[in-house]
Amino acid sequence: MYPSTPDLSLADGLAASGLSHEELWLCQISVGGVAGRLETEAYVLGVLVPDLHQHNVIAQALNEHLLERGEPCSVGYRNTVKIR
Structure with a gap:
């Protein structure tokens, strides 16, 4: 159904997870996120670009939910260190 590569986008991850935007918002808070509900939705939809953290x-949050299922x-995660 979905590729088994570690590079799904946030939007593809949300689709694979079966979570609603609100459920994802709550999940990201539970792992230390600080974004509001609408911010989280905007990040997933690509309306806003989240910082690396x-x-x-x-x-x-998505990976933990997918693993549980x-x-x-x-x-995919974003690297914080650039290699030249």
Whole structure:
């Protein structure tokens, strides 16, 4: 159904998770996120671009939910270190 590569976008991860935007918002708060409900939705929809930390928090929330459901796919994290 979904690729088993570690590079799903936030939007694809949300679709794979079956979570609503509000459920994702609550999940990202539970793993340390600080974005509001509408901010979280805007990040996933691509209306706003999250900073590296917030992207990774949302990815972590999605990945934890996918892991709990036994899904083989995961959302990619953004690296904070650039390699030249």
